[in-house]
Amino acid sequence: MTHSTSRRAVLCGSAATAVLAAAGSIPAAGTAHAEGRGERRAKGGPEIGILLYDGYSLLDPTGPAEVLSRLPGANVTMIAERRGPVRTDTGDAAVVADRSIAEVDRLDVLLVPGAGNRGTVAAMKNQALLRWIRRIHRNSRWTTSVCTGSLVLAAAGLLDGRKATTYWASADYLESEFDVTYVAERSVRSGKIITAAGVSAGVDMALYLASLIAGDTTAKAIQLAIEYDPRPPFDSGSAADADPRLKELALRLLAESDDSHG
Amino acid sequence: MTHSTSRRAVLCGSAATAVLAAAGSIPAAGTAHAEGRGERRAKGGPEIGILLYDGYSLLDPTGPAEVLSRLPGANVTMIAERRGPVRTDTGDAAVVADRSIAEVDRLDVLLVPGAGNRGTVAAMKNQALLRWIRRIHRNSRWTTSVCTGSLVLAAAGLLDGRKATTYWASADYLESEFDVTYVAERSVRSGKIITAAGVSAGVDMALYLASLIAGDTTAKAIQLAIEYDPRPPFDSGSAADADPRLKELALRLLAESDDSHG
Numbered sequence A, B: 001m002t003h004s005t006s007r008r009a010v011l012c013g014s015a016a017t018a019v020l021a022a023a024g025s026i027p028a029a030g031t032a033h034a035e036g037r038g039e040r041r042a043k044g045g046p047e048i049g050i051l052l053y054d055g056y057s058l059l060d061p062t063g064p065a066e067v068l069s070r071l072p073g074a075n076v077t078m079i080a081e082r083r084g085p086v087r088t089d090t091g092d093a094a095v096v097a098d099r100s101i102a103e104v105d106r107l108d109v110l111l112v113p114g115a116g117n118r119g120t121v122a123a124m125k126n127q128a129l130l131r132w133i134r135r136i137h138r139n140s141r142w143t144t145s146v147c148t149g150s151l152v153l154a155a156a157g158l159l160d161g162r163k164a165t166t167y168w169a170s171a172d173y174l175e176s177e178f179d180v181t182y183v184a185e186r187s188v189r190s191g192k193i194i195t196a197a198g199v200s201a202g203v204d205m206a207l208y209l210a211s212l213i214a215g216d217t218t219a220k221a222i223q224l225a226i227e228y229d230p231r232p233p234f235d236s237g238s239a240a241d242a243d244p245r246l247k248e249l250a251l252r253l254l255a256e257s258d259d260s261h262g
Helices: A013-022 A059-068 A117-125 A127-139 A149-155 A168-177 A201-214 A216-225 A244-257 B013-022 B059-068 B117-125 B127-139 B149-155 B168-177 B201-214 B216-225 B244-257
Strands: A047-051 A075-080 A084-087 A094-097 A109-112 A142-146 A162-164 A180-182 A187-190 A193-196 B047-051 B075-080 B084-087 B094-097 B109-112 B142-146 B162-164 B180-182 B187-190 B193-196
Touching: A047 A059, A047 A127, A059 A075, A059 A109, A059 A142, A059 A201, A059 B059, A075 A084, A075 A094, A109 A127, A109 A149, A109 A201, A117 A127, A117 A149, A127 A142, A127 A149, A142 A149, A142 A201, A149 A162, A149 A168, A149 A193, A162 A187, A162 A193, A168 A180, A187 A201, A193 A201, A201 A216, A216 B244, A244 B216, B047 B059, B047 B127, B059 B075, B059 B109, B059 B142, B059 B201, B075 B084, B075 B094, B109 B127, B109 B149, B109 B201, B117 B127, B117 B149, B127 B142, B127 B149, B142 B149, B142 B201, B149 B162, B149 B168, B149 B193, B162 B187, B162 B193, B168 B180, B187 B201, B193 B201, B201 B216
Parallel strands: A047 A075, A047 A109, A109 A142, A142 A193, A162 A180, B047 B075, B047 B109, B109 B142, B142 B193, B162 B180
Antiparallel strands: A084 A094, A094 B094, A187 A193, B084 B094, B187 B193
């Protein structure tokens, strides 16, 4: 089987021709911080760091990374307490942390993903992680979370007196343990802190953040670039409308798929 | 700062209590194939393999993995030509392949993600990958793709005479190079082959696939588990309605964020 494949052919037609003609012409947005990038060159756009820790939920960091990596000149870096693979809650996948927290002093954007119970509780008690989050937050332009990542931000003391969102099943816990007002929105901005609701909400939050960093036109183009015209097969994604039995099943599936189970 | 965190507390209230009481009681769905899992125990549910190759787009494999890993008893395995980290199109992230294609003989579900031009073209020419895809497809229950992954399935000869979808910018190419009829839907089923549209469409496709494997109630619960009640900030994700200039900008952002650029 032979096909006349070429870079130009796969993204076909006049649009691709325009791309190739225009490549290199996008002005860089934001400010550059080369710290902690080591051998990778600064690209002139925002330095975005995503904190991985044992037991995170895979889509929490990767959905926003897909969006934010398309920002002009952006560097997205996966960061963890130590360099190397960091496994998800289910144990099914590992994303590589390319930098340790000791190597990263400053970020334009910090994103803290959520995790299953095990991972969230461990991160909330990890004083080295919490200290690093507080330090990065001091000079960040945006400090953000997805899902139970807001519990980690709260444990670091960043959400005191603020409005925030979190995973639907953790909302009562967030309000009872911290001085935080839960808001049931896909994402909630409070000053330079943006928290997103559960797992998939990170994609919506990241597009909103993209619009704040680079403007609406760029954010709209990124939404088109990832063909984000969602058509979920069911209307079951909101806990506000969910039957209690469906909530129980959802939490049971999460508990059973967790690597620490059984 | 001390908090009375516990496994029970983070997912709070009666739902979590029910989870803990019920844990272990979900019947396994699907058939088990332990081949290629090595040290990991079979969990009684479907064996799902996601093929990584250099230059894939991060959300293509990770969105569906988040969904499918919640199926009762499912094993999701990241697979590549060789074990080890496999980098995305932007170079910003790497997911670890835990198995090589030589180690995996049979899967219930195969998922082939899409990639940037560089990665897609290379995969379409990689005869070892294409042979493996054809071999796995012979005994799979479902063979699936996201984004330009359908071009890889087509290059493997699996889409001849079929309807399929792909990334919006690759639709003309798919139809001109292969005996395939492009359908502009989030996912298209043809026999046991399901193709999804670009990047984010993998999440919609995976929920549909979850319903085929484990029924609507389980799929609805997974949708709630990932809080997938999408609220994109813009209405710009469909190429059918997009301004040509926005399409050009989208493709330019993709080209510029590609690791092989500049």
